[in-house]
Amino acid sequence: MKIMTVSEMLKKNYGEKVYRLSLSSGCTCPNRDGTKGFGGCIFCSEGGSGEFGSEPIDLDLQIMEAKKLISKKTDAKKFIAYFQSYTNTYGDPHRLKELYMRAISREEIVILDIGTRPDCLGDDMLDMLKELNSIKPVWVELGLQTANDITAGRINRGYPLSVFDRTYKALKEIDIDVIAHVILGLPGETKEDMLNTVRHLANLDPVLDGIKIHMLQILKNTALAKEYKEDPFEIMTLEEYGTLLIECLKILDHNTVIHRMTGDGPKNLLIEPKWCADKKNVLNTLNRMILMA
Ligand code: SF4
Known part of the structure; x- marks a missing residue:
């Protein structure tokens, strides 16, 4: 089977490889500080689901450091400013606008990519995104994880599916590319629940721009790790995950x-599934399975 990966799409649109630079906006998360909830999503580690973002230091310094890091494996000239960790539309709109403007004013930054929650995109943020999007393409990544509101409660996501749907519509009305995050293997979910999440996304109008699908990773020092220790549940093998991924x-x-077919959690925190630690093998196996499907 043939799929359109993000690297293929970028190469087609920009004529060369485009790399993500993981940056920090200095935002926190309202699902941790009590604004929307306490404790955060049960799978989320202290790094806020983005262990590779730099510390919130000066943006130009962050960009320089991030470019230095990836210069070992590429001589890429075009980049995506990727604000991954925590909730990057949760904060002072003026400060955030200034920060994101600075990012996209750099010639080598061709896309602004902002990870956030759908309940943190009020009118002020939508206006900001619209303005930024008129200068350079803006992608917004929304952590949906599941379309099942019972699971959403169980993982302490802190908002119902209707909020995702409403925000999706609002973002598409201002022509922003939306990338949805989905986790396969959440506790209590059946295969049908997981496929239903993907069906929900497949039925969105207009068509969803991008998706990141992850295998659930149990990381140390999370509520999920505690839950798993007390009441272990079944973890998919790599082959089972691959088969389900293809169905999705x-x-x-x-x-x-x-945009992604596997998680990118830090190896030193990974409890299960152990096979996630060998990312190269995971990707090779998944790509082989997809090719043969
Ligand atoms: S996954 Fe995102 S929304 Fe959930 S607690 Fe972590 S940073 Fe907050």
């Missing part, structure tokens, strides 16, 4: 770009 990919519209 078959449901999606062929215009939805696949």
Whole structure:
């Protein structure tokens, strides 16, 4: 089976490789500080689901450091300013606008990519995104994880599916590319629940721009790790995950770009699934399975 990966899409659109620079906006998360909830999503580690973001130091310094890090493996000239950790539309709109403007004013930054929660995109943030999007393309990544509100409660996500749907519409009305995050293997979910999440995304109108699909990772010092220790649940093997992933990919519209097919959690915190630690093997196996599907 043939899928459109993000690297293929970027190469097609920009004529060369484009790399993500993981940056920090200095935002925190309202699902941790009590504004929307306490304790955060049960799988989320202290790093806020983005262990590779730099510390919130000066943006130009962060960009320089991030470029230095990836210069060992590439001589890329075009980059995506990727604000991954925590909730990057949760903060003072003026400060954030200034920060994101600074990012996109750099010639080598061709896309602004902002990870956030759908309940943190009020009118002020939507206006900001619209303005930024008129200068350079803006992607917004929304951590949905599941379309099942019972699971959403169980993982302490802190908002119902209707909020995701409403925000999706609002973002598409201002022409922002939306990338949804999905986790396969959440506790209590059946295969049908997981496929239903992907079906929900596949039925969005207009068509979803991109998706990141992850295997659930149990990381040390999380509520999920505690839950797993007290009441272990079944973890998919790599082959089981691959088979389910292919079913998900078959449901999606062929215009939805696949941004990720596996998690990127820190190895030193990983409890399960152990096979996630060997990312190269995971990707090789998944790519082989997809090719043969
Ligand atoms: S996953 Fe995102 S929304 Fe959930 S607690 Fe972590 S940073 Fe907050």
